[in-house]
Amino acid sequence: MQVPLSWLQEYVDLDLTPTELAHRLTMAGVEVGEVIESGGWPNCFVGEVLEVRPHPNADNLRLCRVNAGAANAPESDRTAGETATGDGVVGVMEVVCGAPNVAAGQKICFAQVGARLHNPHSGRPETLKAARIRGVVSEGMICSELELGLGAGHEGIVVLPPDAPLGMPLDDYLGDTILDLEVTPNRLDCFSILGVAHEVAALTGRTVREPEISYAEAGPPITEQAAISVADPDLCHRYTASLIQGLKIGPSPQWLQDRLTRAGLRPISNVVDVTNYVMLEFNQPLHAFDLDKVRDRTIIVRRATPGETLETLDGVARELTPDTLVIADARDPIGIGGIIGGANSEIGPDTTSVLLESATFNNYNNRRTAETFRLRTDATQRFEKGLRPELAPIALRRATRLIQQVAGGVIAQGIIDIYPDADKPHPTVPLTLKRLKQILGMDLAIEQVEDVFRALGFQWERRDGNANDNDTDSGAALAVTVPYWRNDINLEEDLIEEVVRIIGYDNVPTTMLSTPIPHQQPAxxxxxxxxxxxxxxxxxxxxxxxxxxxxxxxxxxxxxxxxxxxxxxxxxxxxxxxxxxxxxxxxxxxxxxxxxxxxxxxxxxxxxxxxxxxxxxxxxxxxxxxxxxxxxxxxxxxxxxxxxxxxxxxxxxxxxxxxxxxxxxxxxxxxxxxxxxxxxxxxxxxxxxxxxxxxxxxxxxxxxxxxxxxxxxxxxxxxxxxxxxxxxxxxxxADKSGQSASAGQRGRNFRSLTRFPAAHRDLALVVAEDVPAGQVQAILTRHRLVERVELFDLYTGENVPPGTKSLAFHLYFQSPERTLNAEEVNRTLEGLLRTLQRDLGATIRN
Amino acid sequence: MSQTTAQSIQELTNTALTELAEIDAPEALEQWRVSWLGRRGGLTAILRGLSQLALEQRRELGALGNQAKTTLEENLERRAREISQARLARAADQERIDVTLPGRPVATGRLHPTTQVVREITDAFVAMGFSVVEGPEVEWDYYNFERLNIPQGHPARDMWNTLWVDYVNEAGQQPMLLRTHTSPMQARVMEQTSPPVRVVVPGKCYRYEATDATHEWHFYQVEGLAVDAGITFADLKGTLYEFARRLFGAERKVRFRCDYFPFVEPGVDMSIDCFACQGTTKDNGGSGNSSDNGGGCRICRDSGWIEIMGAGMVHPQVLAGVGYDPEQYTGFAFGLGPERIAMLKYGIDDIRHFYSNDLRFLRQF
Structure with missing residues (x-):
């Protein structure tokens, strides 16, 4: 979400520097990923076109006399201007301009020699030099959007409002700072400029200036000119609409285009731009239908029937299913509710009557439908998170007013408002100081909590806790009404987070766990x-x-x-x-x-x-x-x-x-x-x-x-x-406790170090080649008096019969109880040899 | 007579010692012993001659003679030792080696850096009474999301791009996945135990994500959970602060800011002050990203702070879901990435090194 500070400050005073503001927002949970400065136009000023004449040597070029303001006059002119008091024409320069829209009297962006501008021909930023163009010296340039890096437009120059102050550095007039927010899915409110304004107000102790939403109505009521019904209220919780007739479609005024551009959207035409503008401003996605293309001037909000299709605004023909909520006219779908409009009711250059929709769609269905069609539109990003129905008529009125302001026309009387759950107000959320302490581990006075809620624009009623509770403060409770722009406060814990994030985490004490350490989990x-x-x-x-x-x-x-x-x-x-x-x-x-x-x-x-x-x-x-x-x-x-x-x-x-x-x-x-x-x-x-x-x-x-x-x-x-x-x-x-005596348990029983010496014998055996040495060793090792067996030689070749091999072992005999005498050792060895001979056909090697 | 005898004992001693000092072969030593101390040696002859003398003189000169004998024997012993030592020293001098030559190689094995850091992390928590438990890497949607207060269709699911197992159940759902975090063990542990609970859960996690220098689709996570009556956010702060000090040094400072994870409320994320620049670079606001900043601290990007983990108080829905009474029991949970910790500690610039198994990387740890 891109928040231009120039727009934000329309609703709230900004006392902090952009980096300080970014820090405060980030700490409060609205992460500012980047602070983007737009501008950086040295030697560019607000200028005025005084006169436009044809270029003597080129039909498509014009010579313009531009007043760049007193401060910007070349040294010689300034002196001349000062002497020629009353003339008022100071800092005047002659400029060659190729733009078709340049006209005398316009306020424009004037770049002096030395300015750094984007050169559309080279594609790089370059420093402007004085140049002779077709034989006439140009002392500067009148800039397009592209050259200033404000947008893609290069067909014409940027025309500033008439009240743009002459000679003001362009950085001061057009420069902006944009906060690029990385909004977490719970903070739907911060997908809107006004929502961010409320957040900033809460963090800086300011109040928000709400935008004007009133307008004059005329003619017959809307209900006589259009019929709207909601057939599936489970998927459309509220549907509001207004009607503007006799308007004229055209480009938006510059201020509106600028705001959209800076917030990252592309201007299209005045009516569509207003719907996008109000979406950014209030969060509410809106849709404008060309009423003359709506069959029978009738709108039905319903599930699609099997087999229905719709060509959407992106030019794709889409097959609809009964899971798809459509906005339909008397016969066909004309839009997919809350996701994208249909081409058949699109606003065009000839549109004069606009039916404006501001509705609340079911968030789960909206998300699922968007996933099905792989259409992650700006509208879906908001609807899927669950917009509050209270917002729909507010945004509708705001957009209606703005459409009339930028496209003219007459607004029909009244609005249509289909809201089956109108009598079920948004529930209040309770908060007790007791719970607050249980969660945060700190005591807060009720006034501190109320200060936070006041700053956030919440409303509340104090409810006394248990009347018998002597500790009145910790028994104190509030019932909090959460304003329409916040959809994420539904539980007591949500309110506790609001309190702690506004008072700051540093103010919470730091303690070590004092509860008992649980039994170790066996792993x-x-x-x-x-x-x-x-x-x-x-x-x-x-x-x-x-x-x-x-x-x-x-x-x-x-x-x-x-x-x-x-x-x-x-x-x-x-x-x-x-x-x-x-x-x-x-x-x-x-x-x-x-x-x-x-x-x-x-x-x-x-x-x-x-x-x-x-x-x-x-x-x-x-x-x-x-x-x-x-x-x-x-x-x-x-x-x-x-x-x-x-x-x-x-x-x-x-x-x-x-x-x-x-x-x-x-x-x-x-x-x-x-x-x-x-x-x-x-x-x-x-x-x-x-x-x-x-x-x-x-x-x-x-x-x-x-x-x-x-x-x-x-x-x-x-x-x-x-x-x-x-x-x-x-x-x-496995032992009785269920813990297996695994590797490392039974193998580690201590054996006493025997006091009695070991007797050592070497033994060379001949066995068939296919007898595994391991078997020989196993028989030797098995004997209780054999303490250790080491195979030290394996031999096949000349000195043993073909098909056999010789294995030579060191044998160590030892008893834990006594010293073994030679006779005992020899007897044991002979016994082992007999076993080896019987079981493996082994013989002593001579 | 006695005077003469005493004198000759003294002379004999002097002569013998002078001779001894010049001997440097063991054989010559034996000859010396025989000629001076032997049965036919000079000293023996003098002593033998004493028997002719009067008792008084005999006693006096006998003592003198024995003293001379002791002197000669002691000197013989000392000289023998000197000769032997000199001989060993000479021999050793012949046995010089070039000590700068490399030693005989011995094979050593090392643990993977992730294993090392996971151990460091879990050890720090074990010291604070936590147990280490583990869970399955292939999980049900139910534990990975639903039990964590992230139901089907919840927009927060976008926070975890998921790799799904190609398995469809009777209801036509695809409920099996590679866990996107080790958090599913929260519900699994609490289902199996009644409070108090204090566990850390290390393990592999997976995300459907393109890799780059700071993102891997396959990584480790250490999740932690402490639940009991009376556990507060202040305890969360204390526990994680202690952890940060253990891992990054006792002088570390920590900072908490609000963040969102659906299974905690309030949710925070914790930063430590930058150990690379000691937070000396300006604290420009913690976003750490403002477009105008140039070089400065590579680790904290001049913000002075490094985010190391997410945490929060366990959401009441998570507690209620496993049958714990959220009115009675509270707790905190946290999660952190060992690779990120390792990257910070060792200055590793690219997470993709971890699982490409290049020995040139692995052998550095």
Whole structure:
């Protein structure tokens, strides 16, 4: 909303500087986004055309003698003027002018040499120089709108009103300051200049001068000349109309055009301009019909019937539905109520009779209709927020008066006013000092509150509180009548906001919460998630966060079966782009895109993870949102270094990091890694991670097709996922309080540090090549006297039989109760060997 | 005789010490020990000769001889230590390295800056008795709007451009959406708990919005809610002031101005005084945008103030909607954007850096 101060000050005195005013408004909730200064025309003045003669050498140019006022006369002339007392012609200059509308006697905008003006030919601001035009020297210029930056007009010069003071700097006469308001949806009143005037008055202790709305009526009453009915009062709460006949359509006077231009609207013609002017002034959108185009001079406000169409003022033929409220004549729609008029009743150059509409339409229907037709007009912006019906006749009278003023004509007697709810006045809003204190935490005297309401133009009655209440002040109550320009005050709390925003928030005390601290809400998933992030960063992974919307193509690149009905991801109805159509069912696609993107300008190593939600659709419910941590590891093991013998990060680097991270998290049982398959991962290099019966994750080298699909430079790339819901939801670990003994609880039971020494043995085994080392290790670890097992060598080749491999372990035997003797250790070892031989066919390597 | 013996003890001691001072090899030390202190050494020979003397003289000279022995032994020990230290020092001197060479790289991982700032924010509120709760990112219209006093067709819906899920229910409505704020948890938390309530809700939010340097369609928000009998706007001011001091320094000042969010009344937004210019640039009115201002403070654009969050007293309709009696219970709610806080704290000029996951960005935090 653009508020020119020149217009605003017609209704309220402005004592503050524009920036101070902007600050006060902003603090009170009417945010001023920008203070725009228009003007900046040095060396431009109000001038007068004294004489217009043809240019000797050009038919389309004229020579004008212009009086720019005494102060602006060149040195020589001024002296001459002073001596030639009584002449009155001082500061006179000769100017070449091409405008067809220039005439002697006009007040005009005169630019002297040295002025900075917009040059329409170059499109840039330029400094005016004295020029010889077709052989005649021009000592300045008479300006058009375009040259001054006031508007787009360049066919003719700007003609100022006759009372424009000669010689006044143009900045003083035409310059303006415009407040660009960023109005919140509740402050409908501040979409109007008068509404802002009321706000300014309240903030600065001034009173508002209401515009004149009276006029003289003549001839037969309007009711004898037009018939209006409202068939659907649920969609049209009030309909008022007046009639002006014998008027003449033409351009608006300059003052009216200027005001519209400065407020950001384009002048069209006098009648239409008045409707826009009053909309800006009072907020009430109005519409003018050419009464001679209204069939039977009859207007019916009704829902459209199926199949009806209307060509609207923007030239679009629109199909109407029974949800559309139309203004119809005896047969056809001639406008969509509160949104846009029809071409069939449009005001034209020959219009002489205008039926002027000022109505209150249902805000919800108006908004819905505007959305349906994608027509966010200035009218809709106001109607949808719920204009008060009291406003309609006030604005109607104001506009009727102005139309007669600028277009002439005779105003029929009376107005039409259809207002079924006229006997239901706007309800008063109660306020007690008790509630005020309960909300704000401060005591206010009733007089302070009344001062605020007085400043805002509210009316109120004092109602005594409980008669038995000794504390009369806090029992005091007001019943407040809210004026027609405010639609946002409906509750006690709304009034409290009015009080606090006017007295200022600094005047409210600042206290700390003194109410009891509630019990902590348990949030095991949040805690686990944050710990997972910490564990993964602790083992060297960088956290990333990516958009959770993906497209099907990206999912297919990680071999996700997005097309299968049972795994189809959730679709966005109005995606921002084709790449962001689906809620991700996996983190893999975005994670690998992140890797690929960073490979473009980074040498690695790449150790990345994301901790986020995947979305799994459920019929007629919100999707399941599962917390997943996914990571990818690729590139060299270490940043290039003179020290490190470098190799590519591989499966076992990733497994090592993950195992360390899981150890940090402290699972209830040690993780078990089993060979597994996954469509995105290498068939022979993939492991599921289990903790007890639950699969808590997966780890594997990327499948070659996936590497290729993402065009990854660094191979191998190893990916992992941890499923936090599985880590958390272990039914066997849930205790009675319902809190699960999740990662980090059972794994952290203290074991006493044993006093007894450990016995160490090395064991080299030969097993078939396809026996997983994990199984061997599991058998060794299981024994109660085995404290620790370390695989230190894996060998295949010359010295072991073909088809077998050798595994060498350090074994540490220890008892918490006593020192183990050699015989005991040897016996244990032999027992283990028998088990290994029986279960896995293992033999001692010679 | 005794005079001579005493003299020879003294001479022997002097000679031995002079010799010792010149030794610098461990082997020579042993030879020295043998020749002076050994069984056949000079001192032993003198002491042995004392047995011929009278008791009185023997005692006197014996003490002298033992004293000389102690002196020689102590000096031997000291010299041995000196030689060993000198040898280690010489060896160490041979083992010089270039300490300016880079160290062996160790992999480090960092948390995303948003994670770090969300933690900073939630920690500040947890210290004031708030719990951290979270909610679904895909929400019903009911919780995202209706329960927050933003019914269907309300013009305030324009404040939140929404990404809708392609799902139509039996009534022909499209009620599923990506939450536009974390505020839906207000109703969800209050539905599940009776007062008192004190929670903060961090999480991802989404808007149907074009991105630019200050707008992302995907961002985080931390919502907060405190409800109980007796909570006032003055408490809102105190709590948020304390938060601002914790995050931006104890010397911060705060300022509140009127603002509109349909689920609070009165509604405000809070600014802190500019920590970059300390508010020394002119306070030209807080709009911070007047067209005539040139360079000045990049952070507050010369207004002296930086808006950091919206807040307000929980709207009675929101309370009534979850079955709380608005006559009895009051409370405040607030919401702020961690990315904006991070941008202010670290001087990040473009919000689009956050989720493009460029390691050159992420590794700076």
């Amino acid at each position: 095991p998933m949040t805690q686990l998630r944050e710990r997972v992030k910490e564990a993964l960063t602790a083992v060297g992974l960088q956290e990333t966060i990516s958009y959770p919307l993906v497209n099907l193509e990206a999912l297919e690149r990680v071999n996700y079966p997005a097309q299968e009905p049972e795994s189809r991801p959730l679709k966005i109805a109005n995606p921002l782009s084709a790449g962001q159509e689906y809620l991700r069912p996996t983190l893999r696609a975005s994670l690998l895109s992140t890797l690929s993107y960073n490979e473009g300008h980074n040498e690695g190593p790449f150790r990345l993870f994301e901790q986020g939600r995947v979305f799994l659709p459920r019929p007629d419910q919100l999707p399941e949102e599962r917390e997943v941590a996914a990571g990818v590891i690729a590139g060299l093991r270490s940043e290039p270094s003179w020290l490190v013998d470098n190799g590519p990060l591989d499966f076992f680097d990733a497994k090592g990091m993950l195992a360390s991270a899981l150890a940090l998290l402290g699972l209830p049982e040690p993780p078990v890694w089993e060979p597994a398959e996954d469509p995105a991962l290498h068939p022979g290099r993939c492991a599921r991670i289990k903790c007890g019966p639950a699969q808590i994750g997966i780890l594997g080298e990327l499948h070659p097709t996936v590497v290729e699909a993402f065009d990854l430079k660094h191979r191998p790339a190893t990916l992992f996922e941890l499923y936090l819901d599985q880590m958390l939801a272990r039914p066997d670990t």
